[in-house]
Amino acid sequence: MITVLCVDDQKHITDVLSRYLTKWGYLVLVASDGETGWDIIQKNRPEIVLTDWLMPDLEGPDLCRRVRSAGFPGYTYMILLTAKSDKEDLVLGMEAGADDFISKPFEIGELKVRLNAAARMVRLERQLTQANSELDEKNLALNEMYDSVKIDLEAAAQIQLTLLPDRNVSLPGFHFDWLFSPSTFIAGDIFNIFPVDSNHLNFYLIDVSGHGIPAALLSTTLSRVLSPQSHFTINGPLGQTYCDTCENRQDLIVSLNSPAHVALALNKQFMSDGEQMQYFTMLYGSVDLRDGTTTITQAGHPSPVYQAPGGEVRTIGGGGFPIGLIPEADFEDVSFRFEAGGRLYLYSDGITECRGATGTMFGEKALLDVLRAGWNQPLREVIDRLRSELAVHRGSDSFDDDLSLLAIERMEDRI
Amino acid sequence: MSITHNQEGVFTIVSMAGRFDALCAREFKSVISLLLEADKKRIILDMAQVNFIDSSGMGALVGGLRGVAKEGGEIRIAGLIPEVHTIFELTRLHRIFDIYETTAAALAAG
Amino acid sequence: MKARTIELSAMLDSLRSGALFTDEVIGEILGDSPPPHLGYNIALAVSEALTNAIRHCKSSEKVILGFSWDSEHVVITVDDQGCELHLEDVPEPDFEDAAECGYGLYIIRTLMDDVTLENFTGGKRLTMTKRLIEGNKPS
Numbered sequence: 180m181i182t183v184l185c186v187d188d189q190k191h192i193t194d195v196l197s198r199y200l201t202k203w204g205y206l207v208l209v210a211s212d213g214e215t216g217w218d219i220i221q222k223n224r225p226e227i228v229l230t231d232w233l234m235p236d237l238e239g240p241d242l243c244r245r246v247r248s249a250g251f252p253g254y255t256y257m258i259l260l261t262a263k264s265d266k267e268d269l270v271l272g273m274e275a276g277a278d279d280f281i282s283k284p285f286e287i288g289e290l291k292v293r294l295n296a297a298a299r300m301v302r303l304e305r306q307l308t309q310a311n312s313e314l315d316e317k318n319l320a321l322n323e324m325y326d327s328v329k330i331d332l333e334a335a336a337q338i339q340l341t342l343l344p345d346r347n348v349s350l351p352g353f354h355f356d357w358l359f360s361p362s363t364f365i366a367g368d369i370f371n372i373f374p375v376d377s378n379h380l381n382f383y384l385i386d387v388s389g390h391g392i393p394a395a396l397l398s399t400t401l402s403r404v405l406s407p408q409s410h411f412t413i414n415g416p417l418g419q420t421y422c423d424t425c426e427n428r429q430d431l432i433v434s435l436n437s438p439a440h441v442a443l444a445l446n447k448q449f450m451s452d453g454e455q456m457q458y459f460t461m462l463y464g465s466v467d468l469r470d471g472t473t474t475i476t477q478a479g480h481p482s483p484v485y486q487a488p489g490g491e492v493r494t495i496g497g498g499g500f501p502i503g504l505i506p507e508a509d510f511e512d513v514s515f516r517f518e519a520g521g522r523l524y525l526y527s528d529g530i531t532e533c534r535g536a537t538g539t540m541f542g543e544k545a546l547l548d549v550l551r552a553g554w555n556q557p558l559r560e561v562i563d564r565l566r567s568e569l570a571v572h573r574g575s576d577s578f579d580d581d582l583s584l585l586a587i588e589r590m591e592d593r594i
Numbered sequence: 595m596s597i598t599h600n601q602e603g604v605f606t607i608v609s610m611a612g613r614f615d616a617l618c619a620r621e622f623k624s625v626i627s628l629l630l631e632a633d634k635k636r637i638i639l640d641m642a643q644v645n646f647i648d649s650s651g652m653g654a655l656v657g658g659l660r661g662v663a664k665e666g667g668e669i670r671i672a673g674l675i676p677e678v679h680t681i682f683e684l685t686r687l688h689r690i691f692d693i694y695e696t697t698a699a700a701l702a703a704g
Numbered sequence: 705m706k707a708r709t710i711e712l713s714a715m716l717d718s719l720r721s722g723a724l725f726t727d728e729v730i731g732e733i734l735g736d737s738p739p740p741h742l743g744y745n746i747a748l749a750v751s752e753a754l755t756n757a758i759r760h761c762k763s764s765e766k767v768i769l770g771f772s773w774d775s776e777h778v779v780i781t782v783d784d785q786g787c788e789l790h791l792e793d794v795p796e797p798d799f800e801d802a803a804e805c806g807y808g809l810y811i812i813r814t815l816m817d818d819v820t821l822e823n824f825t826g827g828k829r830l831t832m833t834k835r836l837i838e839g840n841k842p843s
Binding site: 568 | 708709710711712713718720721723724725728
Binding site: 616684 | 716717719720723741744747748751752755758759797799802803804805807808811814
């Protein structure tokens with residue numbers, strides 16, 4: 180129901196108005212002067228106010244002004260009752276904030292039409308306000324949802340960081356450092372380096388297809404499957420066989436000395452089922468600490484970069500299939516000698532395929548240049564430099580794809 | 595930015611290289627406090643390899659100088675390239691440092 | 705007129721990328737035989753402006769460094785999402801007391817030919833202009 184306040188110092192007028200308005204279905208309030216009208220407006224907030232122009236204390240236009248400057252939340256439709264018909268007066272009334280005029284003496288038919296128009300406006304305004312507040316509520320709910328998803332993702336990102344090798348842990352005879360920059364909060368890239376026994380140091384870098392949550396779920400699983408804690412020895416050292424501690428022990432039986440067998444076992448266990456085309460590329464390697472013999476297998480991953488003491492860089496290996504795509508895929512081991520003072524860089528293609536403003540890729544050459552130039556710099560400096568070069572190339576330090584790089588240096592003084 | 599130090603008689607020579615800005619200010623301050631803890635209060639800053647310094651780097655130097663002076667020590671600065679020297683003048687901080695052409699000159703000044 | 709920009713996270717780490725970017729662009733602007741000190745002074749003003757912007761922003765916010773230039777001028781802009789600031793409210797450095805901070809804007813104003821700061825809703829832009837030919841303002 181719409182509430183109408185009638186303000187007039189002449190009682191017979193308010194009586195007539197009151198009678199008709201009630202008959203037409205309005206809830207009617209009455210005030211006999213402007214100040215009383217203003218009190219009622221503030222207290223009862225009527226949607227429509229019908230007010231006389233000329234009143235002893237507070238005139239109609241002044242009442243309009245007060246209502247407009249009060250800034251009430253809902254709209255108050257103001258109609259001035261007036262004997263005036265001069266154009267100038269009408270302008271004055273409009274300037275004061277009146278919405279309509281009814282001339283005195285008024286005709287009942289005209290009054291009805293004018294009030295219908297006012298009521299239509301009031302209803303429209305109500306619907307609009309309601310729609311807006313519903314929209315606000317929905318926005319609020321969306322924002323809350325976004326905030327909670329963001330908090331969850333940030334927590335997930337923190338957990339993912341704990342899966343990466345601890346920079347403060349020193350490995351016998353080796354330094355390492357890394358770059359890890361997820362394109363969203365969490366990455367489909369994962370890597371690790373860890374001793375498996377007193378003579379072997381293993382390392383890997385994996386890039387799961389796609390990025391975001393689906394990729395991160397698989398990369399996290401892979402990190403667990405490949406982590407040193409989840410394997411235990413079945414046979415003696417050399418020729419050792421490691422086995423996953425999870426339920427299906429037979430699923431992942433990995434011969435330690437052959438990274439190719441690791442790739443083979445993973446390819447069997449993580450074959451895409453057709454619907455979920457999720458696969459990953461991997462570099463897996465193992466260094467024999469006694470003579471530096473290093474064996475790596477490359478599963479569809481960019482070739483790692485080996486830097487000989489002195490700074491010269493070369494890539495090692497030549498391709499291979501990604502894991503989880505082709506059931507009958509075979510993987511090869513490639514061996515080289517990790518010299519004292521040499522460095523090995525494993526990276527994901529997010530680095531070389533990082534696109535600049537003009538669409539050009541960062542490229543392998545630019546990467547090799549940075550690595551070559553950083554020869555006598557600590558690994559940290561080389562990585563910082565690389566990240567800066569990538570940001571400059573891209574024109575931004577947020578990236579489309581996950582970036583990761585694992586740098587391993589064999590110290591001079593060992594052996 | 596890299597910061598290394600070695601002992602030369604009573605002086606500790608702190609050699610800096612690269613860019614000295616807000617990113618390295620904290621590292622510099624921690625090196626100075628480590629030296630003070632080890633009671634190494636006579637310090638020569640070899641800045642010949644510093645190719646850039648901004649006001650954050652200058653601020654770190656002033657902070658370092660204050661910390662060392664409080665312990666009754668001194669900081670001598672050596673090897674400024676012309677561009678870097680300009681900022682010492684621009685900030686008028688050349689007035690509070692002992693500045694020498696070379697590390698050798700700083701050592702020889704006794 | 706040529707232009708280049710880089711968008712950086714408001715973290716001190718970004719000074720590294722900002723400096724590399726600035727060096728690269730200065731090389732492009734000044735070519736093989738730059739006038740003495742000019743490149744250094746531009747790099748210094750940029751470093752001061754970036755450090756100020758980064759210090760006054762949350763780390764989740766972005767700072768955008770932009771260069772545009774022709775043969776006569778280089779115009780450098782630093783946009784940040786930090787709070788409102790008016791150049792006239794920034795005090796001169798306390799030279800007498802050999803202050804540890806507060807030199808940034810003074811250095812920028814000394815080295816650049818024109819410096820303006822505009823505030824917008826949600827951020828501000830520092831614009832620094834430097835003439836590349838004859839008549840550099842003496843420092």
